[in-house]
Amino acid sequence: MSGDYDAIVIGAGNAGLTAAATLQQAGARTLLVERHNVPGGCATSFRRGRYEFEVALHQLSGIGAQGQAFSLRGLFEGLGVADELDFVQEHDLYRAVVPGRYDVTLPAEWGAATDALEKAFPGNRARVERFFDLVRNVAFWQVAAMRGTPAEQVDPVLFRQALRPVEDVLDEHFTDTDLKSVLSLYWTYVGQPPSRMAFQDLATVLFAYFEFKPWHVRGGSQAMSTAILGAFLRAGGEVRFHTAVEAVLTRGGRVVGVRLDDGEEAGAADVVSNASLPVTYGMLEGTDLPGAVRTDLASRRLGVSGFVLHMGLDATPAELGFTTSTSFVNVDTDHERTYASTRSLEPARGICVSSYDVAPIGFAPAGATHVSLMTLQYADVWDGVPADAYARVKYDYAQTLLDLVEHITPGIRDAIEEVDVATPLTMARYLGHPGGAIYGYDQDVTDTWQFRDTERRSHVPGLHLVGSWSSMGGFQPTLEAGARVARRLLRARAA
Numbered sequence: 001m002s003g004d005y006d007a008i009v010i011g012a013g014n015a016g017l018t019a020a021a022t023l024q025q026a027g028a029r030t031l032l033v034e035r036h037n038v039p040g041g042c043a044t045s046f047r048r049g050r051y052e053f054e055v056a057l058h059q060l061s062g063i064g065a066q067g068q069a070f071s072l073r074g075l076f077e078g079l080g081v082a083d084e085l086d087f088v089q090e091h092d093l094y095r096a097v098v099p100g101r102y103d104v105t106l107p108a109e110w111g112a113a114t115d116a117l118e119k120a121f122p123g124n125r126a127r128v129e130r131f132f133d134l135v136r137n138v139a140f141w142q143v144a145a146m147r148g149t150p151a152e153q154v155d156p157v158l159f160r161q162a163l164r165p166v167e168d169v170l171d172e173h174f175t176d177t178d179l180k181s182v183l184s185l186y187w188t189y190v191g192q193p194p195s196r197m198a199f200q201d202l203a204t205v206l207f208a209y210f211e212f213k214p215w216h217v218r219g220g221s222q223a224m225s226t227a228i229l230g231a232f233l234r235a236g237g238e239v240r241f242h243t244a245v246e247a248v249l250t251r252g253g254r255v256v257g258v259r260l261d262d263g264e265e266a267g268a269a270d271v272v273s274n275a276s277l278p279v280t281y282g283m284l285e286g287t288d289l290p291g292a293v294r295t296d297l298a299s300r301r302l303g304v305s306g307f308v309l310h311m312g313l314d315a316t317p318a319e320l321g322f323t324t325s326t327s328f329v330n331v332d333t334d335h336e337r338t339y340a341s342t343r344s345l346e347p348a349r350g351i352c353v354s355s356y357d358v359a360p361i362g363f364a365p366a367g368a369t370h371v372s373l374m375t376l377q378y379a380d381v382w383d384g385v386p387a388d389a390y391a392r393v394k395y396d397y398a399q400t401l402l403d404l405v406e407h408i409t410p411g412i413r414d415a416i417e418e419v420d421v422a423t424p425l426t427m428a429r430y431l432g433h434p435g436g437a438i439y440g441y442d443q444d445v446t447d448t449w450q451f452r453d454t455e456r457r458s459h460v461p462g463l464h465l466v467g468s469w470s471s472m473g474g475f476q477p478t479l480e481a482g483a484r485v486a487r488r489l490l491r492a493r494a495a
């Protein structure tokens, strides 16, 4: 077994794929092992009737507009897959609706969004401009600091503002509750409410979408996953689908390979894991779990998952009343209470609505629309549902998401042709992650890069960690993390 491969990658999620392709293209003989039968992890799609359904991608960041290409486009170019991908720009960040209180659309441009907010909440222009200035500054200096700019050269605004709760920064800028609610809606993309979310995270998300625009991909996220896998295979990589790694083997405290679920062993001096941290460390054989890992894992909380309705609708977006690709519909402006409800089965209080045919990605037939409704939820809610009640509870809960979307598309139920429902248990089953967590651990202030260096140090020589469990969750962060960790690994081998 020894020396079968230079590296073995566990899991073909975003980070596993870019890690494997980067390693193989640099000449490292790499085996990629994925327990599912398709590449992508969250970044996949599936078929129902005449529709293909996007599993996870709502808004891709990091692509950049014409003449302003950003890091993810560069990554795809480096992997040799940019020409295979057709990105579709969303022109708005989102439409935000609380029935009876506000209905405002934020264009994906700083000035136009300021105008829209001033129109919806008159008298706040100067405050919004000051807030957006801060967003730009904190986002910029955070990237500079993460890229190694010495602390003394970093603008102190980062140290003063980055780790403050979003809620505090908003309170300092605004008095209008509705305006604060509209500006903090991206809390759902991080999975922490404004009272617990670091301002640097909101700043980064807003900056990414305003500056480099939100995108979809024709063929969905599966097109990206398939393209990266293709680049890996063309470079000579080997992949096994329908195969789980069940043990990470060590000798003398160092990684020497893996054992697959058919009992076969494969050797490699480096193993890169895209599986969750609890699963990865739980698979270690031949060595005790390092104390530093125990301490780290004990201080973390399993992150949030989601409940999703994928729908094929027999009507056009215009007929249904969709004006934007992305909408947030909430029952009220109390995001803290909505976050608290993610641990219960009370009717959904907020949904993210993705309408994939406003800027079509090619998944619905002509004249029809593919829409997903998503609300965040922790998995333990579903652990308590008896197996014989699961289908009914799922159906009843799904109705509450439909009740919310009816506020922007009255009569949508009449247009449903296909529907598929995923709960946190579905995510756990397909991804193999505890709690079906979609962003890894809870991404609160204690999980920020200032306090954790999980990605850099697995504490087990030869074991490397990539993806949402060892750095930030989401598409752009995980795609970039895989390539970054692979480059670090290659540099260490060359030294």
Ligand SMILES: Cc1cc2nc3c(=O)[nH]c(=O)nc-3n(C[C@H](O)[C@H](O)[C@H](O)COP(=O)(O)OP(=O)(O)OC[C@H]3O[C@@H](n4cnc5c(N)ncnc54)[C@H](O)[C@@H]3O)c2cc1C
Binding pocket: 010, 011, 012, 013, 014, 015, 016, 033, 034, 035, 036, 040, 041, 042, 043, 055, 056, 057, 058, 059, 060, 189, 243, 244, 245, 246, 274, 275, 276, 279, 306, 308, 374, 427, 430, 431, 432, 433, 438, 439, 440, 466, 467, 468, 469, 473, 474, 475, 476, 478, 479
């Ligand atoms: C419904 C939904 C909506 C989302 N919306 C957005 C969004 O709009 N924007 C955004 O940026 N992010 C979004 N996300 C989050 C984003 O998709 C994820 O954070 C990201 O894709 C995770 O990538 P990853 O590299 O960590 O790997 P994952 O996607 O978590 O994949 C891990 C892979 O490892 C495999 N694996 C695990 N254990 C083993 C083993 N023992 N052996 C072999 N293989 C194994 C799994 O099968 C899986 O394929 C969403 C996610 C979901 C589910």
